[in-house]
Amino acid sequence: MTEAIPHNPVEPFLRVDRMPHIWCPGCGIGTTVNCFTRALLESKVDLNRVAVVSGIGCTGRVAGYARLDSFHTTHGRAIPFATGLKLANPGLEVVVYSGDGDLTAIGGNHLIHAARRNIDIKVICVNNMIYAMTGGQTAPTTPATAITSTAPYGAFEPSFNLVQLAESAGASYVARWTTYHVRQLSRSMSEMFQKRGFCFIEVLSPCPTLYQRRNKLGDGLDTMKYYKEAGKIRHGAPTSEAVLTKQGEILLGKFVDRDRPDYLELMRRQLYEQLGDRYQEAEVPVCA
């Protein structure tokens, strides 16, 4: 007897030979990957031309599961790797997929400079408010009073507002969703593929194992309830208002969608202006 195996539409996008994945039950990272694969499907980008670049962390493992050209780099350095990849081969759609600690602590300097340059890379930042991979230490995103393994009496450092940071540094597209808002998240990801320039999507995502549980906030499901209730969609809201607190309101939506010339456009324009016909655009790939 042959029984049709139920076909998961995201399977062609995943390295099924690497399953099961390492993520815990209730973890939000897998949900974001689902949204990502849907966005790839909907936006009809040529999958052979998409590269995923990750740093290190639980989220950093996304690169290893995506059946695309994928690079698992070093902690914090996904963006500069992606910068080199994109500039050497501008025809690629380069997606950086990494955690909040990776992208905004050790890699924070690269984030702001890539946004300033408006390099045409698409950043998906999974924010679980913690360093998960290493056991739940304080991150620049950890809200005040939250308990972490390195702040056993509660965090007290002011935290980063990532969407405001990305906007101020010059990003062309900035949005925030949660793993409850899957439809909106996929749509944002699709939209990002249509954009040229530096794009930044923050996705709030539960880490039940190390954040929710330690803070007595329940499991993944409780976090979905919180995201649903506290999430307030206000497209175009000033990012300065999108501050996150431990259990307060979560401002969501597309905050920034603007057109600025990207790095390569500016570079080419300047070089043509100065060098005229002597300027030689790089051939791709630059080395046979």
Place this chain on the structure above:
Amino acid sequence: MHADPKGVLTGVHFLDGDHACCEGALAAGARFAAGYPITPSTEVVERFAARIPTVGGLFVQMEDELAASIAIQGAVWGGAKAFTVTSGPGFSLMMEHIGYAAMTETPCVFVDVQRGGPSTGLPTLPAQADMMQARWGSHGDYGMIALCPNSPQECFDLTIQAFNLSEQFRTPVMVMLDECVGHMTEKVVIPPAEQIEIYPRRHTAEPPDRYQPYAPAEDLVPAMAHAGEGYRFHVTGLTHDERGYPSMNVETQDRLVRRLQAKLRPLAEGLELFAASDLGDAEVAVVSYGITSRVAKRALQLARERGVRAGEFRIISAWPFPEDRLRALAGRVKALIVPELNLGQMVYEVERAAAGQARVRGVPHAGGGVHDPEQILAAILEAVR
């Protein structure tokens, strides 16, 4: 394969070592450089930034050396030949990504124009104190190739060779200048493109469905694919199997890390570079590299004038270290004199190679200048007394 003439500035030039190094990179086919300014190395990328727009490629000034040293690797996986350039403090910051290049077998070139250290040290003055850092600076076990030019002409020649070796062995290669060699100006002859041999990228001939990104060829080096070609491969700094997938166990670790070292064995067993003169009758040899080899040359002349049978052994590839040659030499001479602009680095390698057959005497210098030839001469005279 011959050099692409677009990058080759054929002719006779008067160049400093930094600029010659840049011309070497262009001749070798480098079409991407990323850097962060630091004395005394910046001239390399300054020239590259001026030259590359008319050659076809680009330079990007990154926000720090961590960024520069990984941006070049992104560029390599995008299809380019790429390099970065730095000095002491920046070299320290690049260490993690030298390990990443070794682990992921990303061919790329790092140029380190050595200055006095530790820390900020002597930004504008020479040293040769990064030699062990070049070999061992990143954590973990891996093989290393590091070349030491002693003239602008060699900066040109060895930079080409560095790119060729990095492509042949798929490994990061260091070009270890020192401030003196970087800033000295001499005649540099750049041959026509068709006289410059280029080792092409080892691109896979397999179709995507049969391609295993880390399955080694007979010489232990795997073939590469580039992003965007439909291979949909994975690259990770984690211990990985032949498919490129993370594999956290002792067997995979053993297989991979041993291969990373073993693939350089042909280089260590015969292709290592050195230059020798007057060793036929020598009872003492001076072993040196970089700018110090030029000071040693004068000391050797003075020694010969006094009737001392002294010869020269110049290390060109510090890594792999020319161990067998030095061991053979140690069997024929009374002493090996090792002047270097540090308080003792390569001298210990020489001692190890000599294995007690000859006396080994270092002539240390803390950096900031070069030796007085008389210092080296004194060591030679003492050795034969």
